[in-house]
Structure formats: C-alpha cells, structure tokens
Amino acid sequence: MATSTVENYLKAILLRTEGSDHIVSMGVLAEALDVVPGTVTTMVKALAEQGLLDHQSRQGVRLTEAGRQLALGVLRKHRLVETFLVQTLKMDWSEVHEEAEALEHAVSERVLAQIDDFLGHPTTDPHGDPIPDVNGSVAGGAASVTLLNCALNQPLCVARIIDQSPAFLEFVQQTGLKPGARLQVVRREPASGVLHCEVRPGGEVALGLPEAGKIAVRSVS
Amino acid sequence: MATSTVENYLKAILLRTEGSDHIVSMGVLAEALDVVPGTVTTMVKALAEQGLLDHQSRQGVRLTEAGRQLALGVLRKHRLVETFLVQTLKMDWSEVHEEAEALEHAVSERVLAQIDDFLGHPTTDPHGDPIPDVNGSVAGGAASVTLLNCALNQPLCVARIIDQSPAFLEFVQQTGLKPGARLQVVRREPASGVLHCEVRPGGEVALGLPEAGKIAVRSVS
C-alpha cells in the first residue's frame, strides 16, 4: 500500500496539473505540502523510481497514468468523506476539509463503497468540486465562468467555490453563497474594486474582485 | 499528538490489564502487536520516558493514569466507529474490527462527537463490549457469566462476544448468537466436549466447550 505521505504528494500534484498539462515545480509542491524544497526533490526521485511520476531535473514533475489513478482514488475518498461529514454528520462546512485530509488515508475501499451507497452516489462535494467515479473518471472541468466574467443581471447559480481557505469558506457560509444558491450580479466597479450581487434569499452582497473570481457560477434558465 | 503506533501500544496494554491489576509481559505485547520482542522493549522504554507507563525490567508494564486516559480515548474511538460502521453503514459485523483498527487513529474528537450524537450515545459496541464515555469511565466489567457456567434451561440473553477473531464472529453471525439474542442452554456433555443450546428464532446450536466460554450471557426475566 502507498503510505499517506505518498498519497498526499500525488494528490497535491494532481490538483495542480489536472486540466492544464502543466508541470509542477518543486517549490510549489514544497509550499503545498509544507516541507522544505530539498525534501520534495528527494521524495520525487523515489516516486519516479516507483513509476508514479515523471521528473525532469530542474523543471518539475507530472504524474504517470499509474500515479494519476492512485491520486484520483485519494481525491475520491477526500471528496466523498467531505460530503458525508456535511450531509450525514452535519458538520460545519468550513471544517470538513481538514478532517478529510486525515480520513482520506484511513478509509478503505470497502468503507468508501458503503459511504457512496449511503449518499446515493453524489457527483460533487460540498464545495461543488467533482467527485471522481470508481473508475477514475472526473466530470469534465466545466468552463470556468465566475462572478468576475459572467453576464450582468442574469439569473445564476453558484456551481463551485474555488478557494478552500477556512476564512473564505466562512464568509461564503455567512452570506449564503454556497453551491446551489441563486443570485445575479448587479454591477462591477473596477475603480473601487468591488462587485455587488443579489443573493436569492440573502440580499445584497459586496465582494472584492479577486474574491469574485473564486466563485464559479452557471447560468440558470 | 500521539502517533498511531503509540496509540496501538497503549490500547493493547489497556485491553490486557483492565480489571485485573495485571502487569503485561513483553512477549504478550509482541504477539498482540505483531512485532518482535526486542521492538517492544525499545518502544516501552520510550513510552515510560514519556510517562505513559511504568516498566519494571524483566517483569512487564502497567499504564500510568496518563497512559490509561489516552488508551481509553482510543478504545472509545474504536468502539464507536465499529458501532457506526455496523448500524449506519450496514457493514458486515465480522469485518468492522479491522476497519476500526485504522480509523481509530484518524477520527478527530470533533468527528467522534458527531458520530456519538448521531448514534444516540450508545454504551456498547456491536460485540457487546462497553464503550468508554467522554470522561474515560467504562461501565463496570459485569460478572462474566458465559454459556460454560450458567444455569441450564433458563432464559438467557447474549451480552458479549469475547473472542474477536473473524472466523468465530462469522460463526456467531450465522447461528444468530449475536448480542441481544435470546437462548437457553439445553445440556452440556463434558464427555464429548459439546454444548447444546436453543437459540430463539434460530433453533438448536451445538458448540465446543472452549467456544461456549467465549459467549457471555445475562439471565433475562
């Protein structure tokens, strides 16, 4: 079995390469995994040895198909566990990520299958992120329309929260901007850097432009 | 935080000392933890250093109060998780121990509290073992009456399955001898070493005398 360290490395790489055929740098990984760059270099060489990723010296890494499958399995566990914690155990939306970070390494395939059944095979987690299926296919990375680049005064629906930081999630929670919420953008003020929108049950919410880019939406009929 | 290795050592000691003020030998621990005796000696010295247990050289170990509290916390997680897996996720009764062995180290206090609420604060796990409460008190080790030493032809109720081995649990499952089941002992045959009992909905079941000693019962009015 892959250790939880290996699982964390592979998942971190997956999250930073999926979509774009990017290569991830040592520095980015060191930052993400909260270790020193030299540690990443060492670890990455070991993982390349095991055929889980490709490493071009002084360039970066990219997952092999074997590594990608393994990472997708971990991501599936992470997101299903998050969904379970929120929906079944009624845990706070903004604290489940941390919990899932540990549980993703302890939940077996057997337990995961039961959780998946129990939840009725959900396709997205509480943040709106897609849950990979058992075979490792992820629902297509839908075009990323956010509050920043969407049409004004059109009925919208929050699809996904891109920033996972607890503080931002807390704000989203408070203002009711969670995935599924209805809203429309009233106006953008490039000068002041503020965007105003009307959230369905909540009322008017103002947020900074960079923050607006963290909320993905889809137009609703 | 205590590592999962430390948690496993302390829990193993607790399970072999609770009740009797026993001291546990290195050999027994090595067997239980599936490591070589020299490893236990090394580890035990480190744990004694941290004040989690007392170690008399060439004699054995006993938990300190700090160690006992820590071990009780792990045991509580283990048994609540087992209960959750069986009751909520409908997992097979004979496979949850193995799962709980891993999850007990990954479930936080926060998640555990939610599980406890969700289940309505159960006091025994699916095997009939008592679940320590939040403050670390365990329901008194009730007198151990088993099928071996109970009265004949009296209405009984299965209280606890003492042997946790998958094979035995499988047998118990099959014959309906699970905790809560009603039964009475029809006769014991010391000569053949077989005991016959009548299980409430199931019918007559025969089991060996050593096996009979693994099923704790309580008389029912």
Add this chain to the structure above:
DNA sequence: CGCGGTATTTTGACTAGTCAAAATATAATT
C-alpha cells in the same frame, strides 16, 4: 548449588521522511 531453558534486553543495521545548509544550475539584469 549448578545447569538448562525461556523471556528479555542489547546491539547494530535498516527504511521512510524530514531539515539545515552548502553546492549548483538556470534565469534575469545590468
């Protein structure tokens, strides 16, 4: 008492991860 058998402890070595700090390669500036 002395001897053999068993359990325990020591010793030396190994793996997985990690860090600090020095060495090196690459990219960006003057």
Add this chain to the structure above:
DNA sequence: AATTATATTTTGACTAGTCAAAATACCGCG
C-alpha cells in the same frame, strides 16, 4: 558577457519504528 538572483539539488544528520541475532538475566529442577 558578466554578474546577480532564484530555484533546485546534494550532503550530512536526525527521528520513529522496526528486525536479526547475540548477550544477559531469571526461572525451576535435579
């Protein structure tokens, strides 16, 4: 083109756990 800044890699050292095998202590027994 030479110099500087930045990112990466190396090196040496450390921690937690573990095993194999040798050394040691303790037990009961003749």
